[in-house]
């Protein structure tokens with residue numbers, strides 16, 4: 074029998090929203106501390122240049138300036154997520170590698186003074202030949218950006234399963250295409266900011282981040298301060314989308330300035346600085362070759378994907394792999410070869426994006442439709458035929474324990490009469506779809522698991538303590554909702570202490586879609602532990618069996634005698650009297666193959682479970698202006714079970730905008746290493762008027778491992794929405810896209826070419 | 830440049846301040862009056878996160894100088910709650926799930942409020958037209974539109 078749930082699965086207002094609608098929520102830039110100094114950073118005007126000398130003497134003499142720092146004030150430590158990717162000094166001493174790179178910084182009593190000082194720093198550069206195009210950078214003789222990386226290849230991921238060449242020879246039909254995509258701006262609405270306060274040997278920090286523990290660890294290495302002395306604190310965060318996952322140069326700089334002055338220091342980036350000097354998204358070139366049997370079974374795949382990695386490694390190996398994995402977690406791949414190259418160029422630092430690798434995924438999916446047509450099939454048939462199902466294994470050996478791919482395809486396409494529309498596509502009007510899977514958590518070594526504790530006050534209210542971080546997606550509310558369900562007390566009775574490295578235990582963060590599947594699983598277990606302790610005492614008081622204990626609306630009773638109720642607060646007090654207060658602890662470690670390594674051993678269980686999703690778009694193309702109009706967009710996502718359906722829908726709706734509509738308008742434009750559209754006037758993000766009619770579908774598969782059956786809540790749409798646009802464009806025009814975004818100039822050019 | 834004296838009303842309170850001639854209203858609100866609900870997300874007039882209401886009109890406070898608001902009546906998100914009760918828009922934003930990261934929320938609500946002040950029964954396209962002046966990176970706008978519609982249907 075399906076257990077009865079009181080809160081989980083309900084459309085509840087998020088607990089954090091009250092602070093946000095009243096303006097009370099404090100984001101990093103809103104923080105004001107006594108004696109706080111303001112920091113400013115001097116940035117490189119060159120994409121590639123040797124630093125000959127930095128003269129800070131004049132800057133230091135400006136009245137009101139309290140500290141000026143350069144790379145020499147650091148500890149010579151280079152940051153990288155992996156031992157083999159440690160290449161980022163945060164404040165370089167040898168040379169600069171991108172326009173906007175941090176060179177020096179100062180802290181002063183106010184912003185104007187800090188700005189004045191920055192302008193007085195004199196840097197002598199010796200310009201070096203730069204390289205901007207990753208394919209150029211890979212050629213012999215290209216200027217080298219880092220030592221020890223021939224042809225500027227930062228990371229090379231090679232995955233090979235089956236006998237690819239033989240499979241191609243035997244294939245009935247083979248197709249090869251090349252696709253490109255400009256990188257995008259995360260454009261989270263909150264520009265990056267950081268506050269640091271070093272006092273009595275302890276460093277407190279506030280900044281938008283997607284994993285406080287991961288951040289603290291990086292800073293501990295960079296600053297040579299033990300972990301217990303670095304305390305990343307909770308703060309409201311104005312969006313992340315993958316762009317706040319790694320340590321930022323600003324964190325290091327502000328910390329160093331605070332250590333020097335022993336005063337709180339705040340740095341708030343402008344929108345342009347956020348675009349140029351916080352993280353950006355990889356530009357991608359993907360060569361996709363696919364071989365099929367007559368019946369539509371895909372038998373061979375050969376992929377070469379080049380990621381424009383910018384100046385430093387960042388999450389290099391992960392970034393160069395993830396687009397492939399989310400695809401292999403979705404479709405059967407008996408014979409597959411993947412070469413992923415992440416290449417250094419003289420451009421800004423890069424990170425993962427919720428919509429990472431769009432050229433690859435959209436390319437694969439649009440090409441699949443062309444193949445389907447060639448074989449007399451349709452997009453639905455070919456996807457259902459090749460899509461993975463629960464119980465199967467992916468090409469690299471991840472077992473799938475729940476899978477709603479089929480349902481998302483069926484539900485999403487049903488809404489627009491897809492089959493008929495696709496077959497009878499009228500000129501310049503089309504439908505298209507894209508599918509993908511997402512891992513609920515990456516392998517992050519001992520950081521892959523999470524733990525939580527819960528304690529009760531004597532009035533029967535509780536506090537949960539978890540490292541879960543909320544970047545805006547609603548993770549805090551989700552954790553409280555789960556705790557409320559297990560503990561039998563309303564959500565308003567539960568406080569949360571989270572995203573604070575001093576109070577909480579290790580956790581992967583919101584990075585890698587682990588919050589629900591891993592973090593909330595630990596919350597559930599901690600609450601179950603507390604509930605057991607409550608039930609233990611209640612059993613005595615109610616003279617019943619433990620299995621009959623029910624806790625509901627702050628009351629404890631036996632299922633067999635529901636009239637006889639005791640308030641939960643009485644039990645809590647009794648526990649205090651017995652010297653055993655109710656304190657629940659719980660942890661969750663997902664089933665991940667810990668021997669798996671992104672480059673050296675890309676095989677084994679990737680994540681505890683995978684979510685599935687399908688995007689469907691309907692659009693028209695104006696042949697005179699080249700403008701695409703998206704009329705309808707359906708997003709169907711298998712999140713196991715939605716904890717808060719309203720919150721999950723919100724994730725899908727955001728994904729439609731951030732990936733789907735972005736596919737026709739968003740892209741970073743570069744000229745000689747300069748980002749030409751760093752602000753929100755030149756870089757267009759969709760407004761309410763750009764949005765089509767949207768529908769979302771939540772598919773329930775009840776994951777056997779996830780908390781209450783839940784999995785990751787919505788990233789599949791961010792990862793598949795642009796595929797739907799690319800496929801619909803093919804259906805409307807008979808042409809595969811060549812480069813995203815499909816802006817009018819590119820559309821008009823494509824319409825001049827032959828179909829196919 | 831010397832500071833100059835200016836008086837205006839914010840959320841029903843009269844204030845008199847000495848501000849720099851080049852100081853924006855957003856800076857004055859955030860730095861001097863500690864009203865940090867209005868956010869700076871672009872500083873260029875393109876996002877609307879800094880929207881406040883000045884003399885019944887929605888204004889991008891990053892674009893106007895404080896010296897321009899002499900004697901003006903200014904409303905910010907902090908003044909929306911009346912006698913401890915949330916404004917219907919605040920409630921609707923919560924109940925309809927129109928809030929994610931929340932960085933756009935104060936500006937979005939102020940824009941919506943000024944729409945409702947002018948036109949208490951806007952239709953869907955009027956709502957879309959009005960809020961299209963504000964950017965939100967998280968929600969895809971659907972639930973924001975529904976929240977405003979919800980308030981209109983109740984009024």
Ligand code: FES
Pocket residue numbers: 868869870871872873874875876877878879880889890891892
């Ligand atoms: S900060 Fe004023 S419009 Fe963006």
Ligand code: FES
Pocket residue numbers: 262311312545927928929930931932933934964965966967968
């Ligand atoms: S809720 Fe994040 S920008 Fe609107």
